[in-house]
Amino acid sequence: MIELSEMIRELRREFTAAMAEGDGERVRFELGPVEVEASVTVSKEAGGDARLRFLIVESGAAAKMAHAETQRITFTLQPRIADSGASLMISGDDVANER
Numbered sequence: 001m002i003e004l005s006e007m008i009r010e011l012r013r014e015f016t017a018a019m020a021e022g023d024g025e026r027v028r029f030e031l032g033p034v035e036v037e038a039s040v041t042v043s044k045e046a047g048g049d050a051r052l053r054f055l056i057v058e059s060g061a062a063a064k065m066a067h068a069e070t071q072r073i074t075f076t077l078q079p080r081i082a083d084s085g086a087s088l089m090i091s092g093d094d095v096a097n098e099r
Contacts, residue, residue, distance in 0.1 A: 004040065004054040008077075011036070015079055015088055022091025031088040034077040041070045 015031065022028050039057040057070055079088045 018090035
């Protein structure tokens with residue numbers, strides 16, 4: 001399992017890489033809203049720095065976690081470039097047999 005923040009961090013890395021690959025390309029794509037759906041389990045830690053953690057349940061582990069408190073959450077992200085607020089423009093290399 002990974003934390004929700006880690007999943008979002010990796011998603012941000014992927015978008016950043018796609019933007020870099022598209023720089024200078026003639027054909028680019030504007031990224032619209034990104035819908036994310038995940039199965040999560042909530043973990044509450046005790047102690048002085050108590051906090052709730054939202055852990056992403058991997059697809060193979062979903063059946064094993066059935067007895068635990070798992071929830072499905074869906075949220076929409078609207079990616080923007082930090083310094084300008086502009087929408088992301090992405091592109092990538094052609095891939096064989098890509099449609």
